[in-house]
């Protein structure tokens with residue numbers, strides 16, 4: 036495609052996602068100008084030295100002439116950041132975010148977003164356990180889903196803005212899906228949020244086992260446990276905010292999970308091998324379906340396509 040989708044984008048929050056966006060927008064030509072802001076001076080300095088775009092120490096300056104502002108901060112910081120950005124947005128601009136929870140993000144942004152701006156929340160289903168500007172990379176969104184949760188029943192100009200934002204993400208290589216915010220939160224509770232909670236919990240249990248020393252856990256950790264430790268290395272602030280902001284859906288999913296886990300516990304106790312076989316075979320089927328749907332290629336597998344950099 037020739038010509039940028041947006042003349043100028045502003046990225047607020049230059050961590051893993053914000054810096055990946057900056058790199059991808061430049062590499063694909065989706066934006067002619069990339070303006071960046073982070074509240075941390077150290078992060079701004081790193082972003083400048085990495086050449087990610089025009090880094091400013093003024094949030095107002097960063098957002099003033101942007102056609103699209105992308106909020107890439109932890110979910111718990113969305114409301115205050117939106118409040119600070121609001122007076123500086125130009126009429127007709129698109130305001131979006133990348134938060135992992137969508138209903139609370141929508142409410143937080145809607146509370147402050149001016150009427151002359153098109154508010155379209157979004158969430159890239161792509162990431163890694165790393166954080167910070169050095170951890171980002173341009174191919175992160177390639178082949179991954181990007182979910183947009185627009186406000187229903189808006190006018191034609193709004194719908195046009197949704198199409199434009201979708202075109203931007205597609206230019207970065209993402210596949211765009213439109214979804215209701217509450218539904219997004221229920222789906223992600225089981226496919227992303229609960230797996231992270233389980234990972235944090237299994238690592239914590241291993242730490243606390245009196246009968247197995249920490250050294251042995253590190254030394255003999257087999258594939259399964261190692262995979263959990265990767266996920267449990269994710270940013271604590273980000274995940275605290277996810278759980279506090281998707282409380283209802285996570286608690287409901289956790290309830291079902293605990294019941295199913297108790298059933299497996301029972302099957303082990305009573306030697307019910309048939310039940311274990313039934314459950315394990317069904318789980319294998321889901322894995323097969325994910326592979327067949329092309330969701331576990333090198334392009335889309337979380338983290339696997341990340342350059343192995345320390346942050």
Ligand SMILES: NC(=O)C1=CN([C@@H]2O[C@H](COP(=O)(O)OP(=O)(O)OC[C@H]3O[C@@H](n4cnc5c(N)ncnc54)[C@H](O)[C@@H]3O)[C@@H](O)[C@H]2O)C=CC1
Nearest residue numbers: 048050051052074107108109110112134135162163166167
């Ligand atoms: N890490 C991941 O794998 C994914 C994260 N997300 C979402 O993306 C968002 C950002 O996550 P990451 O990039 O991983 O985090 P990160 O920790 O790498 O970066 C966040 C950045 O936001 C900055 N920040 C915090 N509060 C701010 C504020 N008030 N004003 C300006 N900057 C502020 C921090 O200084 C930091 O540089 C989160 O909402 C997260 O839920 C979405 C998909 C994947």
Ligand SMILES: O=C(O)C(=O)Cc1ccc(O)cc1
Nearest residue numbers: 135160161162163164337338
């Ligand atoms: O690293 C992993 O395994 C992930 O699950 C990445 C991830 C984290 C949070 C999101 O909202 C989306 C993707």
